Amino acid sequence: MDCRMDGCAIGSNGSGSKSCGPLSDYRIPDYILKPDSEPVILDNAPSCPVVVFINSRSGGQLGSGLIKSYREVLNEAQVFDLSEESPDKVLHRLYANFQRLKSNGDTLAIQIEKSLRLIGKKNPATDQEAVKSFLGLVKGAREMRIDSWHIIMRMRVPQEGPCDPIAPLELPHSLHAFHRVTGSDELNVEGYHTFRGGFWNYFSMGMDAQVSYGFHSERKKNPEKFKNQLTNQGTYAKLGLKQGWFAPSLTHSSSRNISQLAKVKIMKIGGKWEELKIPSSIRSIICLNLPSFSGGFNPWGTPGTRKKQDRDLTAPYVDDGLIEVVGFRDAWHGLVLLAPNGHGTRLAQAHRIRFEFHKGAADHTFMRVDGEPWKQPLPSNDETVVVEISHLRQVTMLANGHCKSKSVEEPATPSSHGHENDDSDSLEDEDEWKEGRKKFGAADTFKLPDEVDIAHLS
Numbered sequence: 001m002d003c004r005m006d007g008c009a010i011g012s013n014g015s016g017s018k019s020c021g022p023l024s025d026y027r028i029p030d031y032i033l034k035p036d037s038e039p040v041i042l043d044n045a046p047s048c049p050v051v052v053f054i055n056s057r058s059g060g061q062l063g064s065g066l067i068k069s070y071r072e073v074l075n076e077a078q079v080f081d082l083s084e085e086s087p088d089k090v091l092h093r094l095y096a097n098f099q100r101l102k103s104n105g106d107t108l109a110i111q112i113e114k115s116l117r118l119i120g121k122k123n124p125a126t127d128q129e130a131v132k133s134f135l136g137l138v139k140g141a142r143e144m145r146i147d148s149w150h151i152i153m154r155m156r157v158p159q160e161g162p163c164d165p166i167a168p169l170e171l172p173h174s175l176h177a178f179h180r181v182t183g184s185d186e187l188n189v190e191g192y193h194t195f196r197g198g199f200w201n202y203f204s205m206g207m208d209a210q211v212s213y214g215f216h217s218e219r220k221k222n223p224e225k226f227k228n229q230l231t232n233q234g235t236y237a238k239l240g241l242k243q244g245w246f247a248p249s250l251t252h253s254s255s256r257n258i259s260q261l262a263k264v265k266i267m268k269i270g271g272k273w274e275e276l277k278i279p280s281s282i283r284s285i286i287c288l289n290l291p292s293f294s295g296g297f298n299p300w301g302t303p304g305t306r307k308k309q310d311r312d313l314t315a316p317y318v319d320d321g322l323i324e325v326v327g328f329r330d331a332w333h334g335l336v337l338l339a340p341n342g343h344g345t346r347l348a349q350a351h352r353i354r355f356e357f358h359k360g361a362a363d364h365t366f367m368r369v370d371g372e373p374w375k376q377p378l379p380s381n382d383e384t385v386v387v388e389i390s391h392l393r394q395v396t397m398l399a400n401g402h403c404k405s406k407s408v409e410e411p412a413t414p415s416s417h418g419h420e421n422d423d424s425d426s427l428e429d430e431d432e433w434k435e436g437r438k439k440f441g442a443a444d445t446f447k448l449p450d451e452v453d454i455a456h457l458s
Helices: 063-073 087-103 107-115 128-140 207-221 229-242 305-311 331-338 430-439
Strands: 003-005 050-054 079-081 117-119 142-156 192-199 202-206 262-267 284-288 323-328 345-350 352-357 364-369 372-377 386-399
Touching: 050 063, 050 087, 063 079, 063 128, 087 107, 117 128, 192 364, 202 207, 207 284, 207 364, 207 372, 262 345, 345 352
Parallel strands: 003 117, 003 386, 050 079, 050 117
Antiparallel strands: 142 192, 142 386, 202 284, 202 364, 262 352, 284 323, 323 345, 352 386, 364 372
16 A cells, blocks of 8 residues: 655645665666566665656645656656646556556565555655655655545536536646546546545635635746745735625625535534535635645644533644534634634534535635635536535655644644634634734725726836
8 A cells, every 4th residue: 555745734844854864765767667668676675656746836836846857866867846737647557567567476576566655745845955854754654544535526518508616717637637427437527517526634615715826827927936935925915806706795796705605514424514604705725634724724623622522623633534614704804813822713513514505696706725725617507516525534644743734533632733712712602703813914994095096006
């Protein structure tokens, strides 16, 4: 079974250093990666063989430098650019070759397959020493089981116009991209369009997905403007301002609010469907599996003692079969994550969640899965548009000493999840939330000056 060192939250934050040992511990021979290559004989199998997937456009366009360093340190055939090749095709080809070699009695192939590890995490730096340091972390990481989630969307075939997801010009290939099922798929229903995907980190819909969509679109049009992460973060803030998310009550109709867009239902483990009341001001909803979102923040936080008792809320474990559902009102609300113990509006923890879109509420919305956003057209004459997320299975990830993700099986300690949030849970109270906005410079009467055209801010 392979393990993954993924960029969601399982890996380290880049702090610390660990000797990687001999690079032969990580290199995979050509004949394993290329079926037409001649087999070789090695004295010992690599103890930590890795296959590396990197998005060359990520990290302020530094991904290409990271690919170069990995290919210099390893066999370049074991390093793949997500902008050029789909991981599922790479892995299908690799494992098909494993099967062929194992059937021929190749013991080296058997050992490499058993200990293979997949990397998808970006490094804090792109030089060879940084790559070697990270390989050392991968080698010393422990295995951790985490929940994996399945997402399905179904709607009647529209009378006119397509309803396929619209990517922001182009996205890197993903292991679990959202796509329409084929006619032979067991999920296909005649007369309906059915789309499916999966995620390990999060699914989100609304405000944050729209800003992310705008960011990816801008980066594709003008890649030269996205050379470093600090600039990228500033661009994110500007897009939020341009799109009106710092003052949505002035710039967006109420149809952008989640409660106006869809009815939300949840199911607990072993329970039945029940409606989840969404506050009317919520414009972004996040279904979170790992305690890491938008640069490593934890939107769920750790509920205080009273919240645990009154609402049956727990800390965000990654293997408990539950997903944390969090809401945000506007961009000011998102800034609360910068504060100590800051968190969004905790809505629920669920084993399954279902969004039933209201007929004609909007002609589109924005969705995002593990950092990949898209614009989702919605048919205006259909009452059956449904998005459902359900627990699929568990997968094995790699974790090191700095891992924020926690297992439900781990012994509880006072510092297991950091400090508990105070029981006031102020972000869930509208009056206290207004006070929170003032701390970030947004008074009750906040609005943009009449002479400012947000469409032309840069």
